[in-house]
Amino acid sequence: MGSRVLLVEDEINIYEAISFLLSRDGWEVSGHGNGATALQEIARLNPDVLVLDVMLPGRSGLDILRDLRGQPETADLPVLMLTAKGQSKDRDLALALGANAYLTKPFSNSEMVETLRRVAAGGQKAGS
Amino acid sequence: MADRPVLVRRQSLTGTRIRERRMALAMRQSDLAQAVEISASYLNLIEHNKRKIGGKLLLDLARALRVEPSRLTEGMDATLSDMLQAAARETARSFGPPAETDRIDELAGRFPGWTGLIGEQQKRIAALEAAVEGLQDRLSHDPVLAESMHEVLSTVAAIRSTSDILVREPDLEAQWRGRFHRNLHEEAERLSASATALLAHFEGQGARAETLSTPQEQVEAVFELAGHHFPEIEAEGAAAIPAVLARIATLADDDARSLAERHLARYAADAARLPLAGVLAAAADVNFDPQVLLPLAGGDVALLLRRLAALPQGGAQAVPGFGLAICDASGALVFRRRISAFSIPRYGSGCPLWPLYRALGRPMVPDSAVLDLPDGSRFRAWAVCQPIGPAGFGAEPVMEATMLLRALPDDAPASPDAVPVGPGCAVCPREACVARRAGGRFG
Numbered sequence: 001m002g003s004r005v006l007l008v009e010d011e012i013n014i015y016e017a018i019s020f021l022l023s024r025d026g027w028e029v030s031g032h033g034n035g036a037t038a039l040q041e042i043a044r045l046n047p048d049v050l051v052l053d054v055m056l057p058g059r060s061g062l063d064i065l066r067d068l069r070g071q072p073e074t075a076d077l078p079v080l081m082l083t084a085k086g087q088s089k090d091r092d093l094a095l096a097l098g099a100n101a102y103l104t105k106p107f108s109n110s111e112m113v114e115t116l117r118r119v120a121a122g123g124q125k126a127g128s
Numbered sequence: 129m130a131d132r133p134v135l136v137r138r139q140s141l142t143g144t145r146i147r148e149r150r151m152a153l154a155m156r157q158s159d160l161a162q163a164v165e166i167s168a169s170y171l172n173l174i175e176h177n178k179r180k181i182g183g184k185l186l187l188d189l190a191r192a193l194r195v196e197p198s199r200l201t202e203g204m205d206a207t208l209s210d211m212l213q214a215a216a217r218e219t220a221r222s223f224g225p226p227a228e229t230d231r232i233d234e235l236a237g238r239f240p241g242w243t244g245l246i247g248e249q250q251k252r253i254a255a256l257e258a259a260v261e262g263l264q265d266r267l268s269h270d271p272v273l274a275e276s277m278h279e280v281l282s283t284v285a286a287i288r289s290t291s292d293i294l295v296r297e298p299d300l301e302a303q304w305r306g307r308f309h310r311n312l313h314e315e316a317e318r319l320s321a322s323a324t325a326l327l328a329h330f331e332g333q334g335a336r337a338e339t340l341s342t343p344q345e346q347v348e349a350v351f352e353l354a355g356h357h358f359p360e361i362e363a364e365g366a367a368a369i370p371a372v373l374a375r376i377a378t379l380a381d382d383d384a385r386s387l388a389e390r391h392l393a394r395y396a397a398d399a400a401r402l403p404l405a406g407v408l409a410a411a412a413d414v415n416f417d418p419q420v421l422l423p424l425a426g427g428d429v430a431l432l433l434r435r436l437a438a439l440p441q442g443g444a445q446a447v448p449g450f451g452l453a454i455c456d457a458s459g460a461l462v463f464r465r466r467i468s469a470f471s472i473p474r475y476g477s478g479c480p481l482w483p484l485y486r487a488l489g490r491p492m493v494p495d496s497a498v499l500d501l502p503d504g505s506r507f508r509a510w511a512v513c514q515p516i517g518p519a520g521f522g523a524e525p526v527m528e529a530t531m532l533l534r535a536l537p538d539d540a541p542a543s544p545d546a547v548p549v550g551p552g553c554a555v556c557p558r559e560a561c562v563a564r565r566a567g568g569r570f571g
Binding site: 011013014016017018020021024055084105106107108109112 | 277278281282284285286287288289290292293296297304307308311314315
């Protein structure tokens, strides 16, 4: 597949598992764990698709998403948000702010792979 | 409307209550008449509310019927009546046919034990609903819980993804396998710690939730027990507060004790500014009319209202029963002295039409009104909204409204300006009231 995905996630063990998983699926995976500097990293790497956790140190994933949608360069960047189960407000807000899909933790690996493929292909709204 | 109560005055039903009580005791009319030395035909007129009674005859009848005289003249406590009305409405909404709300007095007369039980259950339900609301609110806004849940879910997500890889990748390189095993071990340790912390948090919440009474309720119980009058503080001032507190064993926690101290300190300050002997003598001379007594308080209307509510009832000066309600600027009731036949709710807010809330909109303007309650009872209310705490240049004052209540006698002339009010939307039967919150508490 060869597409580049940036995974903004501060939980190192989640990052390692997803990174391994997506690499096996053919993705070129980069990671970043700080919300405060995520926008600069996105601008620097210019990924094809973004996986963005909501709760990040330094800055919320929702705030980052809002800024992404407000900038012409990243307004159409496909974004898959990761939220925690039970945080329905986060999910609703993520979709309202322009997330292409969301996954609730804990998610299954197959869900992650399939959802990311779908988001990268069409960017249509989806979620679990 | 099926659940609308008959708007009759409680006092006019004395005869009905005598009849109901007599029938409940399976006593013949002639036997009761003989016991109180009147004719059976006169008792019949009394029982059909065609003759008013009072004085010795009322006391004799009450004794013969083995009830308190007030039970015959006032019927059941207004709060209990309101609770029964609310229970009836709630039952009708949930389970179908409405209860006979126009026969509540009759029910209380015939089955006082069962009536009290229903009322207590309704109070318990209201208390539990308030506790559930409080716990829901605590769960929704508890940052410790939110953080703990996020921690647990993140850990579970890492374990799920990692273990899935280990199971589904039998040919995983040894380096990756070792790393994922290490990650699993770390996450399992982390999950154990966060789950333990979460349980400890819930245990703490549970321990707090076991005591349903709030500090405000505990303090109110202390004041009720003392009749809202503390002779030691009247005599010795604030120096007597520790002794008063030491006597009270019902304050379960530091919050309740601290709140009690604050209320008693205000009581002591009030007593120092308006000493008992002076206010009692002056008030007795003018039939305890706050309007006439205003100059005594040097313009501090709220002080006067609080002091009248703190007078020892009865006694040589025949101090009447006063009720008191105090709310903060948000309208939340922070203190109350209950008065028979006028429900001041413990939870939520009272009737939006009470002068208490009207005063909030007109700070520093004393207000007074005659209040008509749904059951026909009438009260005179005096209210004012004043700043509390020290004043400061450029500082926003913190406002508080105070309302004093006094029952009007049965034969008091009708007031054309009387305001129809209720006990608060939660239990008010005035379905068509424009000030009614949609559905009320139980809607």
